Amino acid sequence: MPDPKIISADSIYGQGGVSDTAAEAPFFGASTFMRRPYSRDLVDIEIAVLGVPFDLAVCNRPGSRFGPTAIRAASRDISSWEKQYPWGFNPFERLRVVDYGDVIYRYGNAAAMVEQTQACVADIVQQGAQTLCMGGDHFVSLPILREVAAKHGPVSLIHFDAHTDTERNDNPYDHGCMFFHAVEEGLVDPLQSVQIGIRTDYDKEQDQFLVLDAPWVHRQGIDATIAQIKRRVGVGSAYLTFDIDALDPAYAPGTGTPVPGGLTSNQALEIVRGLEGIKFVGMDVVEVAPDYDHSEITALIAAQLALEYICLQAAAVA
Numbered sequence: 001m002p003d004p005k006i007i008s009a010d011s012i013y014g015q016g017g018v019s020d021t022a023a024e025a026p027f028f029g030a031s032t033f034m035r036r037p038y039s040r041d042l043v044d045i046e047i048a049v050l051g052v053p054f055d056l057a058v059c060n061r062p063g064s065r066f067g068p069t070a071i072r073a074a075s076r077d078i079s080s081w082e083k084q085y086p087w088g089f090n091p092f093e094r095l096r097v098v099d100y101g102d103v104i105y106r107y108g109n110a111a112a113m114v115e116q117t118q119a120c121v122a123d124i125v126q127q128g129a130q131t132l133c134m135g136g137d138h139f140v141s142l143p144i145l146r147e148v149a150a151k152h153g154p155v156s157l158i159h160f161d162a163h164t165d166t167e168r169n170d171n172p173y174d175h176g177c178m179f180f181h182a183v184e185e186g187l188v189d190p191l192q193s194v195q196i197g198i199r200t201d202y203d204k205e206q207d208q209f210l211v212l213d214a215p216w217v218h219r220q221g222i223d224a225t226i227a228q229i230k231r232r233v234g235v236g237s238a239y240l241t242f243d244i245d246a247l248d249p250a251y252a253p254g255t256g257t258p259v260p261g262g263l264t265s266n267q268a269l270e271i272v273r274g275l276e277g278i279k280f281v282g283m284d285v286v287e288v289a290p291d292y293d294h295s296e297i298t299a300l301i302a303a304q305l306a307l308e309y310i311c312l313q314a315a316a317v318a
Contacts, residue, residue: 026076032099033072033134034307035079039098042127046095047310049132050120051102054113055289057139057175061256063289067299068102068134070254070290071306074299084311086273091307091314097132100124110173114143121147130313132306135286137256138165141241142178142187144284148239149187152281156238157182157193157209158229160246160268162259164195164202164211175287183208188239194232196225196271197246197263214261222267226274233278240275240283240309242268244302252301254293265301272308276315283309 032038033049042048051068058064083090091097103120105112121144124131133144138161149155157179159165167177182188190208199214210232217225245255248262263271288302 026080031069031072031076033303034075034092034097034310036092036097036099038101040100040123042098042100042124042129044096045098045127045129047097047132047313048100048124048129049097049134049306050100050124051134052113052117052136052140052144052284053102054105054110054136054140055256056108056110056113056137057173058137058256059174059176061289061292063291064135064137064256064287066290067136067286067288067302070288070293070296070299071134071285071302072099074296075303075307077296077300078304078307084307087311087315089314091310094314094317095310097310113140117143118147122150125151130280131282131284132309133282133284133286134302134306135284135288137175138241138243138286139173139175139178140286141284142182144282145182145187145239146185148282152237154186154189155281156233156236157188157190157195158233158238158240158275158278159193159195159209159243160197160241160263161195161243162197162214162245162257162262163200163243164198164207164209165243166202166207166209168203168206179209189236192233192236194229196229199259199261214263217263217267222270222274225271229271229275230278235279237281238278240272240280242272242283242285242302242305243287244285244298245287247301252298254289254291254298255287256289256292257287268301268305269308272305272312276312280309280313
């Protein structure tokens, strides 16, 4: 009896590649973000997806170290569409995107994570690509921003969160104070930055960011929120950071510090889509903790938000 011929997805769907629109069924194959090729060769690559599996800076429930794996797995469910709704195009026909893999560091060593994250981000941006990072807890934004700002100068921060993360303390590894340190280090210009979805207490006299808290967004609506963000950010370089707890726990239960009263999935998606025209230089989506998730709904919206960022960037090169 002859040996059966081993077939590949390419033989059914066509030849794979960084701009290929065909995909295996969601239950086939290894998980990379949106079925992008796994590569650290960034020649002619516009966006590199980087996982930062770290949760040693949390103040409540751990588990976001598993976030990058969960987001990649969930992205399989949205990777097979030829055109992305409502954009009407396939972003991977316009942009070359690869999955760079994860930051590797000696487990338990927060300083090593910072060093290795900065090394990975520096490698990406120095080769001319942008980073799209998946946390990990929100502290990982700080080492990312250090290398983004080294390339682009101080950036405007567009920050979705339930918390401002601007506590003033000396803890070098705390997911509640990294944007205080980012301002102190000159990585972020707070006077051109905005925080959306906030619904926990913060020092209103000391915080220099524009805060559009969750009740404001609910009352004023999506269009007014988009207008305020664009007015605040202006024409300079901007970095998008999305803590998944910006969403109400009904839409994102899989996170370490859930707070009732947050944004809906639709509000978040519509606001992010409305940011077309802003000069983005990178994004991260963080705080997905799959052990507390249900039916992958948190990982799925995180994957969709990351995909919306790619679509934003693809729209800019049309």
